Each structure stands twice: as structure tokens, then as C-alpha cells.
Amino acid sequence: MNGLQNLGDIQGRIRAAARRAGRDAGDVRLIAVSKRQPDARVHDVLSAGHRLFGENTVQEAARKWPGFRAEFADAQVHLVGPLQTNKARQAMGLFDAIHSLDRPRLARTLARLCAELGHCPRLFVQVNTGEEPQKAGVAPGKADAFIAECRDLGLPVIGLMCLPPADEEPSLHFALLQKIARRNRLSCLSMGMSGDFERAVALGATHVRVGSAIFGPRG
Numbered sequence: 001m002n003g004l005q006n007l008g009d010i011q012g013r014i015r016a017a018a019r020r021a022g023r024d025a026g027d028v029r030l031i032a033v034s035k036r037q038p039d040a041r042v043h044d045v046l047s048a049g050h051r052l053f054g055e056n057t058v059q060e061a062a063r064k065w066p067g068f069r070a071e072f073a074d075a076q077v078h079l080v081g082p083l084q085t086n087k088a089r090q091a092m093g094l095f096d097a098i099h100s101l102d103r104p105r106l107a108r109t110l111a112r113l114c115a116e117l118g119h120c121p122r123l124f125v126q127v128n129t130g131e132e133p134q135k136a137g138v139a140p141g142k143a144d145a146f147i148a149e150c151r152d153l154g155l156p157v158i159g160l161m162c163l164p165p166a167d168e169e170p171s172l173h174f175a176l177l178q179k180i181a182r183r184n185r186l187s188c189l190s191m192g193m194s195g196d197f198e199r200a201v202a203l204g205a206t207h208v209r210v211g212s213a214i215f216g217p218r219g
């Protein structure tokens with residue numbers, strides 16, 4: 001598994017997808033999702049100059065990233081997995097952005113912590129576009145009200161995130177997320193993974209979250 005060649009390939013495919021969509025390739029950021037990957041593979045990608053990573057849990061990020069950041073001070077880490085309210089304080093110290101804001105209680109906790117600590121990660125509201133009962137995210141029909149609630153709390157919501165159902169055409173979900181973002185004047189869209197990031201770029205993704213296509217299969 002050659003992570004560096006994969007990284008270059010994915011970056012090239014993102015640029016090509018952006019060009020095909022008439023978009024500026026610089027408007028699409030690649031989040032290298034390093035969850036459950038061996039540290040050596042992540043270190044290779046850092047050494048190659050990549051600086052934006054995604055993790056799925058507070059616990060794993062807390063184990064891994066203080067060490068990497070000591071060596072690569074400008075590395076940025078985004079939380080792409082769910083956040084329990086009782087881990088919110090720890091998350092504030094670990095992540096530059098959180099992609100999984102999806103409920104009022106978490107919004108209130110984050111607002112309180114941001115005021116107390118004087119800084120706040122950028123936030124994405126996660127939308128459960130497939131309305132899957134087991135999946136996190138606010139229902140599409142409740143997204144506008146929830147975004148407004150977050151804004152009233154003063155939270156820095158910059159965009160929306162979705163994780164489409166595994167067995168459906170993701171483009172339908174990406175298009176829905178784009179529509180909700182537009183009507184709420186949100187500029188960022190976190191969507192697209194290893195199998196579908198080009199389709200996400202075509203529908204306006206500003207942050208694609210790619211793991212296994214860069215690093216190989218997870219442990």
C-alpha cells in the first residue's frame with residue numbers, strides 16, 4: 001500500500017472533478033480520514049506535506065494527535081464522527097472543526113464551552129439525509145430550525161455534513177444537502193468519501209472525507 005501515491009492520485013481526481021464541474025479546485029479541501037490507521041501511514045502523509053485530517057472519535061484523536069502535532073504544528077484535525085455531550089470539553093481542545101453537530105443539547109453545551117474557553121471549532125450541522133433511524137444527524141425537515149437555533153446560540157456554523165445510506169445513490173443525498181445549505185446561506189458542504197467523492201465535488205462539496213482510498217483498509 002503506497003499511501004503517498006494514493007494521496008497524489010486522489011488530489012488529482014479531486015482537481016479533475018472540480019474542473020469538470022466548472023469549479024475552482026482550490027475550493028475543495030481533502031480531509032484525510034486517519035481513523036484506525038497505523039501511525040506510520042499517517043506520519044507518511046504528514047511528511048508528504050498534507051495537513052488536514054479527520055478522526056472518528058475523541059478517544060482516538062486524543063491518543064494520536066498531541067504527538068503528531070508536536071512534530072507538525074500546523075496539522076488540522078476535524079472530528080467527523082459522533083460527539084457525546086460528555087466529551088465535548090475534551091473535543092474543544094483537540095479539533096479545529098466538528099462535523100457532527102446534530103442536536104440542541106450538544107449545541108447548548110458547545111455554546112457554553114465556547115464562551116468559557118474563548119474559542120470555538122468551526123461547526124458543521126450533520127443532516128440525516130436518508131432519515132435512517134440508526135444514524136446521527138438532524139432530519140432534513142428539521143434542519144432549518146436547528147441551524148437557526150445554533151446561530152441564535154452564537155455558534156460558528158459554517159456548513160452541513162451528510163453520510164448517505166450505503167445502498168442508495170449518494171448524488172441524491174448530496175443534492176439535498178446542497179439545497180438545504182443554499183437556502184440557509186451556508187457555504188461549506190462536507191460530503192463524499194472514498195467511493196463517491198467525485199460525485200460530491202460535482203454537487204458542490206467543499207470538504208471531502210477520504211480514508212481507505214488514501215491509507216488502505218482500516219485495522
Ligand SMILES: *Cc1c(COP(=O)(O)O)cnc(C)c1O
Pocket residue numbers: 033035056080081163193194195209210211212213
Ligand atoms: C470513516 C469515515 C470516512 C472515510 O471513509 P472511507 O470510505 O474510508 O473513505 C468519511 N466520513 C466519515 C464520517 C467516516 O466515519
